[in-house]
Amino acid sequence: MTGLLDNVLGGLALGSVYALVALGFVVIFKASGVLNFAHGSLLLLGGYLVAVLHEHLGFAGALAAAVLATAAVAGAVDRFLLRRGEQDPRAAHVQTIVTIGIDILLVTDLARRIGGDLLTLGDPWGDQVTDLGPVTVADSRLAAIAVSAVVIAGVFALFRFSPWGLALRAAAEDIEAAALMGVRLVRVRTLAWCLAGALAALAAVFLAAFPAPGLERTTGQIALKAFPAAILGGLASPPGALAGSLLIGLTEALVAGYQSELHILGEGFADVAPYAVMVLVLLVRPAGLFAARGAARV
Template sequence: MNAFLTSLLNGLSLGAVHALVALGFVVIFKASGVLNFAHGSLLLLGGYLTAVWHAHLGFAGALAAAVLVTASVAGAVDRFLLQRGGAGSHAAPAQTIVTIGVDVLLLTDLSRRIGGDLLPLGDPWADSVTRIGPVTVADSRLAAIVVSCLVIGAVFAAFRYTAWGLSLRAAAEDAEAAALMGIRLSRVRTGAWCLAGALAATAAVFLAAFPAPGLERTTGQLALAAFPAAILGGLASPVGALAGSLLIGLTEAFAAGYQSELHVLGDGFGDVAPYAVMVVVLIVRPHGLFGRKGAVRV
């Protein structure tokens, strides 16, 4: 029972952090139709800035500055690189390829700066743990759940109650009609990229916090675990991103917690388990858990 509860709490915390990253994938796709392969390097950038600034600004100040800078970099990538190639669904495939180049450039520079070091982020939870009944859980895991819920709640409130959120939803439904109604599509999509960058920088803190040893140059690759979560839920569905993230987080945690019982599937099964779940779900529901089948009138 202890192993089950521990895996459950770990899965919920992993799912909460994956949700921050997956929501970034979804917001960008809804706004621009681009699948952002540079998301992992943006996450690494946010974590790196927090690590190098926390000694001077404190953890909260460094995180706030890192979120702002990462959001600005993400917005600049869209504004000055991607939108130069045009807008609309016809440009999205080429822009998706451009994000691969951006990822290579950012990842190369950040890897050179980090090297083989493990960078602490100065988070206030350190290696402290809390005992909940028979289960001992890291405070960073609990903080991940609380902070992710607050941030995701704020994002959904922005979708629902702000002019930008209304514009984003209108552009996602019919970009041409939204443009005719006076919505500035370029501003909407740049705002989406900025939001995704901010979410990635926030997620970096919890991916590098205890029990992880710290930020390393491979931390950005952890964002790839959120990719099947976004696909699972339906790439254009924010609610689906949350559901997919929880499913992937629980899958990872239980695969790791019961690795000895799953040894017949291989020692590294926990690493591929999220993708195995994605394949199984997509066989049953090709459009994802909350994806909608497109209708075309001929």
């Protein structure tokens, strides 16, 4: 029973961090129709900036600087590299492909800088643990759950109550009608990319924290595990991204925790479990768990 509780808490912590990444996929897709495959490299960039700045600025200062810088880079990627030929109806598909190239360039440069090192981010939790009854939990996991809950609640409030959130929802419903109603689509799109970059930088801190050994050049690949979470939720649904992330996080933690009982599936199955869940769900719900039903006129 203690092992089950430990795995569940670990899964919730992992799922809450995946939710930060999955929300980035969702807001970009809602604003521009682009699947941002450069999201993992933005996450790695944010973590790298915290790692190199925390000795000079302290952890809080380094995190703030990394979040702002990653948000600015994400906005610049959209503004200067993607928004060419935007009038072409196939622009979103072309831009999705371009993000793959951008990801390769960023990851290559960051991997060269990191090399084979494990970088510490100077987070205040370190390797401290807390006893919650029979379960011992790393403080970094508790912090991940708490911080992610606050940030996700703030993002949801932004969607629901801010003028930008209203404009984003209007553009996602009908971009042409939104433009005719005076919605500044360029501003909506740029802010969406900046928000996604900021969320990715924040997620990097918890993905590199204990019990992880630190930030390494492959850390950005973890963002690919949040992609199934966004797909499961319907790709354009923030609540769906949250639900999908928790499902993926719990699945990965439980499979890893009970790997010996699941040896028939092969070692390392926890790494592919998120994709297996995605395939199984999409077989039943091809549009995702929270996809909006389209109206048809006869």
